Amino acid sequence: MELRHYKDGYLRYAWFGENYDWDGSQIFSLKNRSYAGNNASSKFRGNVQIYLNKYDSATKAWVPLSECPFAFWDYNRDGHGDTVLRVSAAPLASLTGSDTDYANNYDYMWSPRTTPLESTGNVNVRFSFNIDPQPRRDPLSMPHYSFGFTMVGAAPYKYSKMFYTNSRRRPPQKVVRVDWTEGVAVGMNYPARETGFTWDESRSVWRWEGQFWIYERILLSNTGGPTHRWNMRREYSATPSNRRRIYYSDADKRYHLLGASEGWMEAGHLVNQQKDLEFRWRDLDGDGYLDECQVFDAAHTGPVRVSRFAPRAHEVALDRDTLIREYNERILPRAIEEDKALIAALKQIASNPLADAYIAEAQKAEMPERQRYCLDIARELYFLQVRNLLYDRLASSRYMTAERSRAHRGLEPNPTDGGYNLGDSLLYWKLAKRIELLTDHYGAGEFSEFLSDLQGIKRGAEMAPWTP
DSSP: OEEEEEETTEEEEEEEEEESSOSOOOSSOEETTEEOOOTTTSOOSSSEEEEEEEEETTTTEEEEOEEEEEEEEOTTOSSSOSEEEEEEEEEGGGGGSSOTTGGGOHHHHHSSOOOOGGGEEEEEEEEEEOOOOSSOOSOTTSOOOSEEEEEEEEEESOOTTOEEEOTTSOSSOEEEOOOGGGHHHHHHHOOBSEEEEEEETTSOOOOTTOSOOOSSSSOOTTOOSOOOOTTEEEEEEOSOBSSOOEEEETTTTEEEETTOOEEEEEEESSSSSSEEEEEEEEOSSSSSSOOEEEEEETTOSSOSEEEEOOOOEEEEOOOHHHHHHHIIIIIHHHHHHHHHHHHHHHHTTOOOHHHHHHHHHHHHOSSHHHHHHHHHHHHHHHHHHHHHHHHHHHHTSHHHHSOBOTTTTOSSSSOTTSOBOHHHHHHHHHHHHHHHHHHHHHHTTOHHHHHHHHHHHHHSGGGOSOOO
């Protein structure tokens, strides 16, 4: 299928589509003989690719520009897209220009001027995967991808089998695009100067294009848009790479971008219309694994939790079948059960209406990934509440509020003269150290140890009587 576009009577550019399902489906939804922009009714899923070529009047040939291609793969032929690739074709010189999104600017498509093929590059690749449980339950009109890579580079647009000639096409009959059979390899091995990684944590973004970067905080040129801000985990690596690599961290039971130096996620606009928490991650020792997490809430300008931890990580193959099985059958069920156990223990000490709203949202969730995410946020809110109560208990202790007792050497706390003594000091610092250990185990994802710490604090003499 092809849709040719003219301006002032001259051919400027065309959309092309190739359907490898061989089902006769129309690829582009049309209105007035043009692409209607109705993505839900277009065949932008399954085994298909679409791409744009610019007409070069000087050579009377097609040249790749913009989305060239957008390619989709449906391995079990259920009609969904399992993997999606978008290549951004643009002049290599545009990487240093003022237009941060050259490949998606339609002005260049309509322009009489054409950049020659030898000066055209693959300057941005978006590459996304779906690892939802099989069989897929979502309607075809709600395409979902779990995570995606967004990569910037300066690769020449030069690929084997990129020229395709169809004798039934009116001249020019030869188009230029990445061959569909080689698209996955292009995404896996693209020579990226820098890489962004995006994960749809709340499973609420339904975009046929996949999951990709956002024009905030860190610029990845020619990314395109718009994209969703909330509940999206972003990780960034400035290290050049020609292979897509991820790892699993047992500290947070998640997959991450190997080589990421930092990351962030803004939690909110899910049970309300505000931002509730923000998570920021860093790789402190530069080994490619994130090992620090800072947490911010709406009430404070600085972090309310800073945790440094051993990631307990190992690299995993970017194999979709293995990820589907491992993520949905082992990682998610374990994380959900841990969340429930921690929340139950924390709720015995504190109450938190916002956390309860996330728990209610989790109970409505049809997919385990969304349930887990909502429980994660609820757990974090409850933890912060309990930790603050413990610190309040410290701040109100006799050791912090009274003058030193005349009998200050006594081991039995609460001397009769109203001052503090050695016994009060020992109790204070015992609890302070227990709170630090509790926080360390929580931040490292060592939840069995955390629960043991919490029970120990509740039973300890320094907290008797325990009055939440």
